[in-house]
Amino acid sequence: xxxxxxxxxxxxxxxxxxxxxxxxxxxxxxxxxxxxxxxxxxxxxxxxxxxxxxxxxxxxxxxxxxxxxxxxxxxxxxxxxxxxxxxxxxxxxxxxxxxxxxxxxxxxxxxxxxxxxxxxxxxxxxxxxxxxxxxxxxxxxxxxxxxxxxxxxxxxxxxxxxxxxxxxxxxxxxxxxxxxxxxxxxxxxxxxxxxxxxxxxxxxxxxxxxxxxxxxxxxxxxxxxxxxxxxxxxxxxxxxxxxxxxxxxxxxxxxxxxxxxxxxxxxxxxxxxxxxxxxxxxxxxxxxxxxxxxxxxxxxxxxxxxxxxxxxxxxxxxxxxxxxxxxxxxxxxxxxxxxxxxxxxxxxxxxxxxxxxxxxxxxxxxxxxxxxxxxxxxxxxxxxxxxxxxxxxxxxxxxxxxxxxxxxxxxxxxxxxxxxxxxxxxxxxxxxxxxxxxxxxxxxxxxxxxxxxxxxxxxxxxxxxxxxxxxxxxxxxxxxxxxxxxxxxxxxxxxxxxxxxxxxxxxxxxxxxxxxxxxxxxxxxxxxxxxxxxxxxxxxxxxxxxxxxxxxxxxxxxxxxxxxxxxxxxxxxxxxxxxxxxxxxxxxxxxxxxxxxxxxxxxxxxxxxxx
Numbered sequence: 001x002x003x004x005x006x007x008x009x010x011x012x013x014x015x016x017x018x019x020x021x022x023x024x025x026x027x028x029x030x031x032x033x034x035x036x037x038x039x040x041x042x043x044x045x046x047x048x049x050x051x052x053x054x055x056x057x058x059x060x061x062x063x064x065x066x067x068x069x070x071x072x073x074x075x076x077x078x079x080x081x082x083x084x085x086x087x088x089x090x091x092x093x094x095x096x097x098x099x100x101x102x103x104x105x106x107x108x109x110x111x112x113x114x115x116x117x118x119x120x121x122x123x124x125x126x127x128x129x130x131x132x133x134x135x136x137x138x139x140x141x142x143x144x145x146x147x148x149x150x151x152x153x154x155x156x157x158x159x160x161x162x163x164x165x166x167x168x169x170x171x172x173x174x175x176x177x178x179x180x181x182x183x184x185x186x187x188x189x190x191x192x193x194x195x196x197x198x199x200x201x202x203x204x205x206x207x208x209x210x211x212x213x214x215x216x217x218x219x220x221x222x223x224x225x226x227x228x229x230x231x232x233x234x235x236x237x238x239x240x241x242x243x244x245x246x247x248x249x250x251x252x253x254x255x256x257x258x259x260x261x262x263x264x265x266x267x268x269x270x271x272x273x274x275x276x277x278x279x280x281x282x283x284x285x286x287x288x289x290x291x292x293x294x295x296x297x298x299x300x301x302x303x304x305x306x307x308x309x310x311x312x313x314x315x316x317x318x319x320x321x322x323x324x325x326x327x328x329x330x331x332x333x334x335x336x337x338x339x340x341x342x343x344x345x346x347x348x349x350x351x352x353x354x355x356x357x358x359x360x361x362x363x364x365x366x367x368x369x370x371x372x373x374x375x376x377x378x379x380x381x382x383x384x385x386x387x388x389x390x391x392x393x394x395x396x397x398x399x400x401x402x403x404x405x406x407x408x409x410x411x412x413x414x415x416x417x418x419x420x421x422x423x424x425x426x427x428x429x430x431x432x433x434x435x436x437x438x439x440x441x442x443x444x445x446x447x448x449x450x451x452x453x454x455x456x457x458x459x460x461x462x463x464x465x466x467x468x469x470x471x472x473x474x475x476x477x478x479x480x481x482x483x484x485x486x487x488x489x490x491x492x493x494x495x496x497x498x499x500x501x502x503x504x505x506x507x508x509x510x511x512x513x514x515x516x517x518x519x520x521x522x523x524x525x526x527x528x529x530x531x532x533x534x535x536x537x538x539x540x541x542x543x544x545x546x547x548x549x550x551x552x553x554x555x556x557x558x559x560x561x562x563x564x565x566x567x568x569x570x571x572x573x574x575x576x577x578x579x580x581x582x583x584x585x586x587x588x589x590x591x592x593x594x595x596x597x598x599x600x601x602x603x604x605x606x607x608x609x610x611x
Contacts, residue, residue, distance in 0.1 A: 105183060107162040107174055114215055115140040118193050119228075119276070119288035122167050126151045134164040137172070137189065146173055167193060168260070192283055195275040197254045205278065206247075206546040212280045220285035223278045224543060226576035228288040233306040234575055236289060236296070238541040239316045240270075241573060242495045242595055244277050245543055246440055252340045254278065264326040269295050286576050312497055312539060313384065313444045313593055320345065320383055333381055345383045347438040349416065350477065352377045353427045379434065384442040387412040388422070389458045405460040409470070412445070412462065416475040433475050435482040441472070441491060443594040447499065459501065463587045467493035467544070467570075470596055491596035493544060499590040500538035500574070539592075540574035542581055 117140060122133045124144035132145050134152045138161035143152035146164060156162050156175035163181070165172045170190045172181040204210070211219050223244065227237040243249055253271045260268070269292040276287045290306070297305045299322060304315050320341050325331065329339035337343035353376050360366070390407060414420045418432035447458045464470065470491045478485045549569045572581040 105185075108181070108183060108185065110161070111137045111163055111186070111189075112139070113189065113283055116189065116192070116283060117288070118167070119290060121291045121294050124151060133167045134173075135167055135193075136161050137163040137165055137186075142167075146175055146178065148176075165189065165193065170194060188281060191281055192279070194272060195279040195281070197275070197278070199255065202251055202254050207550050209547045209551055210280060212282070214285045215283045216285075218285050220282075220578075221545075221571075222280045222282075224545065224571050224573065224578055225277060225282070226286040226573060226578050228286060228290075229575040230288070230290060230293070230306045232309045233289065233293060234539045235310045235312045235315055236293060236304065236306070237575065238497045238539045238573075239312045239319065240273060240289060240292075241277075241541045241543065242316075242497060242593070244274050245495055246344055246595065247597070248340055248344045248439070250274060250278070265295050266292075266299060266322060267326045270323065309537065311448075316442075316593070317384060342383075344440050345438055345442060346381055347436075347441075348379050348434040349382050349385075350377060350379050350418075350432045350434055352418075352430045352432075356423070356426050356428055384444050385416070386444045386446055387462075388415065388446055389460045389462075392458055392460065406463050407460055409443075409462050409464040413472075413475050418477065432477050433472070434477050435479040437472060437476060437489060437598065439598045440494070441596045441598075443596065445591055445593070447590065447592060457499075457501065459590060461587065461589075462591050464493075467583055467586055469599075490599040490601075492599055493586070493594065494597045495544065495595040496542040496586060496591055497593040498540045498542060499592045500540055501590060502538065538574070540572060542570055542572050542586060545569050545571055 116135070116137065118135065121130075122135075123130050123142060124133055125141045127144050129144045133142050134144070134146055135142055136152070136155060139159070141155075143155050143164070144150060146152050146166075152164050153175055156164075162174050162176075163172060164175055165186075170193055172183075172186050172190075173179065174181055205223065210222065212222055213219050227241065229237060253274045256271075258268060258271060273287065273289060273292050276282065293306045296319070300318060304310050304318070324339045324341040327339040327341065329342060334342075337346060355374070387409075389412070390405075392405060415422065416431045416433050418430055421428045421430050423429070445462055447460075449456050449458070468490075470493070471488045472491055473483075473487065473489045476483075476489065483489065545568075548567065552569065568580040568582055570581040570583055570586065572579050
């Protein structure tokens, strides 16, 4: 049986077929062309017929591609017109990489240096973020970022403050335009954000007296400026002032450049604070330690804060150890110093202990203590040497206000002569310093003791004949290989932290304050230092001005025309107050922590440790 030939193609018999759908879609798309006339589209039947007739299929495909491309271009142009019609009337200004010609100093007249204060922690005033912080040079507030959606950008649009400085990069930008300002007139602000020093300038700090003036015209001495006591952080202020005048530590933090990404925040903030203390171009004659205090409170788990009084020695011990580790120092004892902290303060002491046993004497009916024949000796490194005060007299005269116990400093140092013994936990202990002594010695005069009921302060005055020429050779075990026997080892006083007993503890009666007894709360725990419990004390520091001392020495060596002195060589700083102090009255106050610097002697062994 023969096949029946199809009369119509399948596309015409079934209008719902995919081929017919494709043709309709193409016709509709072509009908939306710009001229309004439907574009000619080759259907599947026509293409098949062309193939049968031998026409070029590739040429037809190219023609179809060109038509599709023209249609897509028309659609994109129409969409652009719609977007332009829907755009708002006000749009954000375009970002500029540089100011327009002749407008490089635009908005710089709005910079207000009197309100700028870069001592506080660099946090955005809105988001409290410490990332990419900018400071407004008009109002002094901190904002995050400078992009079109940042807080600094909105601040520029809403308030009209246009000049901002990046705190970390020290670059100045104008917002909302976004270009960088490279004017030399802003270099003083960049210097205040992060002061920097040269080697020649650091060498002259202790040789020449250079007074400076702040924005208000007040004169101040760089390095001897007051520090803000926010609430109860005077213990922190005196410890930082003390460290800022220790020569190797000061020079290290003034000159060393720390890599910002890999350096702990404690080191960076302490470096910035030391540089601000010695800044000769400061806008104010005082410094606020708020930024470093926040980091200390975080690292110490709220042990040392700005709202609660603490012991300067406790804080200094914690701070020196953490600063040593942050600088890459080793936790294990080492024969050579592994950081500038140990190079300045670490020494060695030999401790000998004998056990004491108690037994009863049946013949005399009394208790007898005997020493063990076994003596244990070990060598221990130290950073701070503790000096024990003798107990206050049990019975006082009627004129007790005018009688204050006194003891020489050399008597307290006999603790380290290797002969004087002290009893501790059923052991008799003797101490002896070993060579070589560190370049700087820290003496802690232990004034506070605590029993179950009260915390007592010992008001005994520690006297010394002169702030210069303290001989430490009697307290060091002889070692001819390091230091010749019999040669003196001289130390000079650098700083002296003073306890001010004028502030009594809350709730302590007048009689207890006169005796140096303050009430301690039950929450004080085992702390025996200043600030334990509810006790409140005040601190100040006395600092030696080496530059004035050097000029006075030059004047004495000069002729009769150069006999005029610059004044006293000592300054007393209590919070924001700075005044001169006479060297003859240094020991008339209750000293708590002293720093003595080893005198350099040319041509002697062991001098390398003093450098």
